[in-house]
Amino acid sequence: MFAAAERHLEALPGGHPCQGCEVRDKAVCGVLDRGELAQFKSLGWTLKLSRGQTLFHEGDPVTRVFTLTTGTLKLYKLLSDGRRQVTGFMYPGDFLGMSVDDEHAFSAEAIEDAQLCWFPRTRFDDFVEEHAPMERELYRMAAHELAAAQQQMVLLGRKTAAERLASFLLILARRSEQLPGGPVDLVRLPMSRSDIADYLGVTKETVSRVISAFRRDRMIRLRAIDEVEIADRGCLEQLADCAG
Amino acid sequence: MFAAAERHLEALPGGHPCQGCEVRDKAVCGVLDRGELAQFKSLGWTLKLSRGQTLFHEGDPVTRVFTLTTGTLKLYKLLSDGRRQVTGFMYPGDFLGMSVDDEHAFSAEAIEDAQLCWFPRTRFDDFVEEHAPMERELYRMAAHELAAAQQQMVLLGRKTAAERLASFLLILARRSEQLPGGPVDLVRLPMSRSDIADYLGVTKETVSRVISAFRRDRMIRLRAIDEVEIADRGCLEQLADCAG
DNA sequence: CCTATCCGATGATCCACGTCATTTGCTCGA
DNA sequence: TCGAGCAAATGACGTGGATCATCGGATAGG
Numbered sequence: 001m002f003a004a005a006e007r008h009l010e011a012l013p014g015g016h017p018c019q020g021c022e023v024r025d026k027a028v029c030g031v032l033d034r035g036e037l038a039q040f041k042s043l044g045w046t047l048k049l050s051r052g053q054t055l056f057h058e059g060d061p062v063t064r065v066f067t068l069t070t071g072t073l074k075l076y077k078l079l080s081d082g083r084r085q086v087t088g089f090m091y092p093g094d095f096l097g098m099s100v101d102d103e104h105a106f107s108a109e110a111i112e113d114a115q116l117c118w119f120p121r122t123r124f125d126d127f128v129e130e131h132a133p134m135e136r137e138l139y140r141m142a143a144h145e146l147a148a149a150q151q152q153m154v155l156l157g158r159k160t161a162a163e164r165l166a167s168f169l170l171i172l173a174r175r176s177e178q179l180p181g182g183p184v185d186l187v188r189l190p191m192s193r194s195d196i197a198d199y200l201g202v203t204k205e206t207v208s209r210v211i212s213a214f215r216r217d218r219m220i221r222l223r224a225i226d227e228v229e230i231a232d233r234g235c236l237e238q239l240a241d242c243a244g
Numbered sequence: 245m246f247a248a249a250e251r252h253l254e255a256l257p258g259g260h261p262c263q264g265c266e267v268r269d270k271a272v273c274g275v276l277d278r279g280e281l282a283q284f285k286s287l288g289w290t291l292k293l294s295r296g297q298t299l300f301h302e303g304d305p306v307t308r309v310f311t312l313t314t315g316t317l318k319l320y321k322l323l324s325d326g327r328r329q330v331t332g333f334m335y336p337g338d339f340l341g342m343s344v345d346d347e348h349a350f351s352a353e354a355i356e357d358a359q360l361c362w363f364p365r366t367r368f369d370d371f372v373e374e375h376a377p378m379e380r381e382l383y384r385m386a387a388h389e390l391a392a393a394q395q396q397m398v399l400l401g402r403k404t405a406a407e408r409l410a411s412f413l414l415i416l417a418r419r420s421e422q423l424p425g426g427p428v429d430l431v432r433l434p435m436s437r438s439d440i441a442d443y444l445g446v447t448k449e450t451v452s453r454v455i456s457a458f459r460r461d462r463m464i465r466l467r468a469i470d471e472v473e474i475a476d477r478g479c480l481e482q483l484a485d486c487a488g
Numbered sequence: 489c490c491t492a493t494c495c496g497a498t499g500a501t502c503c504a505c506g507t508c509a510t511t512t513g514c515t516c517g518a
Numbered sequence: 519t520c521g522a523g524c525a526a527a528t529g530a531c532g533t534g535g536a537t538c539a540t541c542g543g544a545t546a547g548g
Contacts, residue, residue: 151349202535
């Protein structure tokens, strides 16, 4: 199953541990001190994925855990007739490896070329067991993801198509604000219209139509097909319903 | 805010720690040994809620954490115009208190009379910090809830009304199977049709209509308005799409 | 450079479910 | 026992977004 990915396997580079890693303060390993990090690093490897490559499938046994360092992934679940629900997108610094019953709950696929650190799961678990701050950080991340998932339930269960798109653009905008630098009202959309549709529980046609409508109403401008400028954030926020 | 609830405050009963507590093996305190449990117990209180009473509102500061011991709660989020999304139901043994930014992410209300143990949050956090197995259990529970939330996203984003109802009935059936005793194909519905509707992202009329259709098709029987007998589980499972 | 392919945009039509209105039936208090 | 009040069921009708079909424009491979 990992044949394509394994070709890119290599040990973490030597020298200073994780030197130059740009996501270390965001990632789960950010809670470790220099010595712990060296020890942690020795358990891990790196891996590259090309756009379109699958990292794992829903139902696969969880033998490894990952931290995404560059690129973007989509996470999704399928119904037996092919209907897809994208449950989230992963950005640099995000952790992949929480599970129940040692099975992946979703599939993960690169939507841009990506690089990851990975660790054999049993070794990772052993390490975590001996480093309480890391355990705490994992719990904190899980609670955070859970809150985001509940927010997404409101979107999927109760919002109109326009409200869903507005919420989505604002989520991306807030995320890009957390990365320092770069204009805050310019949002990149590395994923396809289909991916957005499957994330928002609508069809790709509806995504296209709502984006066109936002454009007509001067709420957004399209710098490129994958680059949106937020022109009237207040209006989008009102649509998205920030209270919910 | 808690005026009504506080009237029912009382210290945990003395004598043997949490003696007779029927949810101890399911709840987060189940990982503690007898001595730890006595210490833990001394931090906590009990509280009763009547049907319809609110435990806390979305946005309230998280000053206390809870374990539900009897009864059922619904958790929900509101949009500013009153649209409601029920994000989950809580049953005996479930833990309430995960949060981001020390704010409750949802409101919690009793749909049946309920009893809870509660703990001041800071003391609970301190205790957890010194008891790694409990921290691990909380993480395990969070991962479990996250998987359930992702499953719910598939339901809300991609399933038809009939598929949603079928999934819902099967979730309840599986849950009632975990409690030993009682016929497995008899499911109690303590929540109203409106609550079910707001959980499944449909209207209460649609819930009524689909239940009637399932009845016509002999997939279920109604023993009472709040008691469903699963008559053709295979058919429901096919509808719900167990693969997803 | 040309052409096949894919993605996105957009129009025409349809239908699952929402909305609104009415009826049924249960619960509880007088 | 009766009737007020409310939840659930059901019917009639409307509509937001799905489906299906077409077209334009970017990209890649020959």
